[in-house]
Amino acid sequence: MLLLTLDHISEIGFRLLLWITYLYLNKWAPFIKHIEEEELWYYRYPSVPSIIPLIYLYLVMIGIPLLVYIISFLCSKKETIYNDLRNQFYGISLAYGINAVLTALLKVIIGRPRPNFFYRCFPDGVGIDIQNCTGDWGSQMDGRKSFPSAHSSFSFTGMVYITLYMFNEYDFSHPCFARGVIFFLALLPIILAIVISLSRFCDYHHHMSDVVGGGIIGTSIALLVFHYYSEYNIEKDRKYLEKLRELHVADMEVE
Structure with a gap:
């Protein structure tokens, strides 16, 4: 029990450390890339x-993810659902932290x-010397983190991770009804991720690249972490079920 508690503390503590590191890195000034005057048109889109x-x-x-996990908890009949959801929480929170x-x-x-x-450098739209901006310093620095x-x-x-969880947890290949609708609903998180991502290109906050x-970074992290925690879940479930069987056999012997 003590080792289990220490394990939970270390898992949660490591994720907090990742987020503290993230907040710390966000305050760092970025590398100041040299911009030629001929390039300015490329960075002259409206600031909206x-x-x-x-x-x-x-x-x-x-x-x-919370909605999916709640539905899974309410609908699942697995004896290991508590362990599964706890490990899924550790998995997706680690993916977010990394x-x-x-x-x-x-x-x-x-x-x-x-x-x-x-326009972060020259809010009034007048200027060509990019090394002597007149705009807010914080906005300038954020403007160099594209x-x-x-x-x-x-x-x-998040959306790739939760989609992998749904397809791993449920069999969408043979639903009892509305096969196409159910498959579409399972893909909604991915569609939502695409919409969110493209919005950053449409409002001129990011280049398409x-x-x-x-998207590639997020998908790669989700795939790697989910694979790791899926293998971990299988092993934990096996040990948990073996323990239940041992307890059941012991109870029968006592009777």
């Missing part, structure tokens, strides 16, 4: 509000200007 604000991204990241650190680190190292960087798109990497990390790069 986000189509999908950050708060909605967080709601999707947390809300969709993605957060990697995304923030790449933004700082690469320092790619956003499509609307010019690659990869965090909206894209986070949404694909930023969005694609973020």
Whole structure:
């Protein structure tokens, strides 16, 4: 019991450490990439509000997996459902943490200007000396953190992970009714991730390559972490069921 408690504490503590690291990296100034005057047109797109604000991204990241796990808990008849859901929580939270650190680190190292960087540098639209910006310093620095798109990497990390969970947990190949509808509903998280990612290109906060790069990063992390935790779940379930059988046999012997 003590080892189990220490294991949970270490798991949760490591994820908190990842998020603290992410918040710390977000404050770092990015690499200042030299921009030629001839390139300015590439970063001169309008500065407009986000189509999908950050708060909605967080709601999707947390809300969709939570909804799926609640439905799974209510509908599942597996004896190991508690262990499964606990391990799934550890899995998806680890995927988010790894993605957060990697995304923030790449933004700082690469320092790619956003499509609307010019208007972050010169809010009044007047100026050519990119080394002497007149705009807010924080906005300028954020304007140099285009690659990869965090909206894209986070949404694909969570939505790919939860889609893998659904297809691993349930058999969608032979539903009792509305086969096409059920399959479409299972793919909705991926569709949502695509919509969120493309919105960052449409509102000029990212280049298309930023969005694609973020999607690849998020998908890769989700695949690797889900595979690891799926194998871990199988082993845990096997040991748990063996323990139940041993207890059952012991009870029968006592009787």
